[in-house]
Amino acid sequence: MAVLQTLVTLLYYALVAFVSVMLVWNLTRTRDWKQEVLYVIVLIPFLLRLFRLK
Amino acid sequence: MRKLLISALGLVLFATSGVSFYQSRRLEEPVVLSDGVTDVKRLGDYFEGVRGTVNDANLYFLDSGVPGATMLVLGGTHPEEPAGRLAAWLLAENAVMEAGRLIVVLSGNRSATTVTRVGGAYPPDFTIETDWGERTFRLGDRWSNPLDQWPDPEVYIHHPSGQYLAYVDIRNLNRTWPGRPTGTLTERTTYAFMELVRREGVGVFIDLHEAELQYPVISTIVAHDRGQELATYVSMMLSDMEFNIGMEYSPVNLHGLSHREVGDHSDAVSLLFEAPEPFLDATRGRTTREQLLTGQDEFVMKAGEAGLLFERIDERGWPIAVRVGRHTSTVLQTMEAWTELNPDRPMRVRGVPRYAEVIERGVGHWLRDPASAPVSRLRVE
Numbered sequence: 001m002a003v004l005q006t007l008v009t010l011l012y013y014a015l016v017a018f019v020s021v022m023l024v025w026n027l028t029r030t031r032d033w034k035q036e037v038l039y040v041i042v043l044i045p046f047l048l049r050l051f052r053l054k
Numbered sequence: 055m056r057k058l059l060i061s062a063l064g065l066v067l068f069a070t071s072g073v074s075f076y077q078s079r080r081l082e083e084p085v086v087l088s089d090g091v092t093d094v095k096r097l098g099d100y101f102e103g104v105r106g107t108v109n110d111a112n113l114y115f116l117d118s119g120v121p122g123a124t125m126l127v128l129g130g131t132h133p134e135e136p137a138g139r140l141a142a143w144l145l146a147e148n149a150v151m152e153a154g155r156l157i158v159v160l161s162g163n164r165s166a167t168t169v170t171r172v173g174g175a176y177p178p179d180f181t182i183e184t185d186w187g188e189r190t191f192r193l194g195d196r197w198s199n200p201l202d203q204w205p206d207p208e209v210y211i212h213h214p215s216g217q218y219l220a221y222v223d224i225r226n227l228n229r230t231w232p233g234r235p236t237g238t239l240t241e242r243t244t245y246a247f248m249e250l251v252r253r254e255g256v257g258v259f260i261d262l263h264e265a266e267l268q269y270p271v272i273s274t275i276v277a278h279d280r281g282q283e284l285a286t287y288v289s290m291m292l293s294d295m296e297f298n299i300g301m302e303y304s305p306v307n308l309h310g311l312s313h314r315e316v317g318d319h320s321d322a323v324s325l326l327f328e329a330p331e332p333f334l335d336a337t338r339g340r341t342t343r344e345q346l347l348t349g350q351d352e353f354v355m356k357a358g359e360a361g362l363l364f365e366r367i368d369e370r371g372w373p374i375a376v377r378v379g380r381h382t383s384t385v386l387q388t389m390e391a392w393t394e395l396n397p398d399r400p401m402r403v404r405g406v407p408r409y410a411e412v413i414e415r416g417v418g419h420w421l422r423d424p425a426s427a428p429v430s431r432l433r434v435e
Contacts, residue, residue: 002237002238005203005204008205009204012204012205028057033056033060036057036060037060040064040067043068044064044067044071047072048075051072052201053071053075053076053079054075054169054201
């Protein structure tokens with residue numbers, strides 16, 4: 001159980017990192033300022049979790 | 055340029071919120087040891103599985119040197135029930151044992167003190183005014199921090215009973231007794247506490263809690279089978295002399311709770327005390343520090359008028375001093391009753407305020423100034 005939990009947690013963090021990178025990538029690509037704001041706002045909770053702050 | 059500006063604003067938001075979360079997770083809570091504290095151990099001394107983890111709690115030992123029984127008082131099982139932690143704090147900073155031993159824990163689930171309820175708009179901390187300044191405490195939550203234990207299963211199967219419990223309760227310290235050495239952090243924590251209880255020969259185990267007024271188990275002592283006589287005696291004495299408090303039997307088939315499992319898996323008499331906390335009620339108004347400490351809430355009062363509560367409430371609310379005082383008096387009364395029932399294994403203590411004294415002088419009066427204490431008598435939770 002504990003081993004499985006650790007594995008799932010690692011996968012979860014990998015997923016969070018992947019989504020964060022994709023959000024940053026999309027942020028660099030878009031030309032619509034509303035979407036830029038949206039990407040930045042959505043990115044914050046992902047970064048907070050990635051850095052184990054909340 | 056626009057992109058950079060928006061990103062910079064995002065970075066500022068991330069940094070400010072990140073610093074706030076970082077600081078509240080690591081807020082240091084000082085403890086000024088009472089003259090009666092003879093030793094401070096760690097939970098990891100009793101089970102390697104929690105050593106060095108966030109839940110490697112401080113254990114404050116108060117040994118009178120006079121033979122008698124040992125009582126363990128556990129605060130912080132559910133940190134968002136602060137009267138439990140604060141009552142334990144008053145013991146650690148004021149109690150001096152005259153017979154028997156007392157072991158005090160301030161952060162039963164330390165991981166749960168480092169997080170607040172997601173979506174609950176809980177304040178991260180609260181401050182108690184004292185005679186010399188103020189003390190700030192982490193508010194915490196009912197469950198271990200997901201940063202320390204994650205993910206939760208679809209269904210939590212309690213060990214060793216096999217009973218199905220709510221999935222989130224695998225992070226609830228009061229649903230994981232008697233614990234499991236190879237389990238999750240929360241299960242390992244309760245296992246470590248069971249090892250402490252067994253190896254130190256604890257005679258009376260007390261778990262301090264608070265409850266919402268819409269919950270039927272409130273203002274009461276929940277007692278294991280072997281603690282029923284003791285709890286009844288305590289309930290009668292307190293209800294006659296200080297405040298109304300009931301007594302309830304620990305359900306035999308409800309597993310994972312300390313009042314059931316500690317008694318079943320050790321020689322200790324296990325008791326759980328509940329005080330009223332309107333802050334936890336679903337019908338509460340704004341979830342503020344003031345509401346937490348005053349226990350005043352017009353919406354909970356409305357629920358009372360509609361007959362939805364199991365405890366009375368009026369405009370005076372349930373101030374923190376009343377809730378803490380209930381706990382200190384119930385602990386003291388339990389010691390007295392135990393000594394009457396077991397004169398060959400006495401427990402006697404001095405220095406701890408009772409209900410009326412806590413209300414009269416406030417909780418802060420009984421918290422000592424860390425700045426004027428020698429470093430050797432200071433600890434951090």
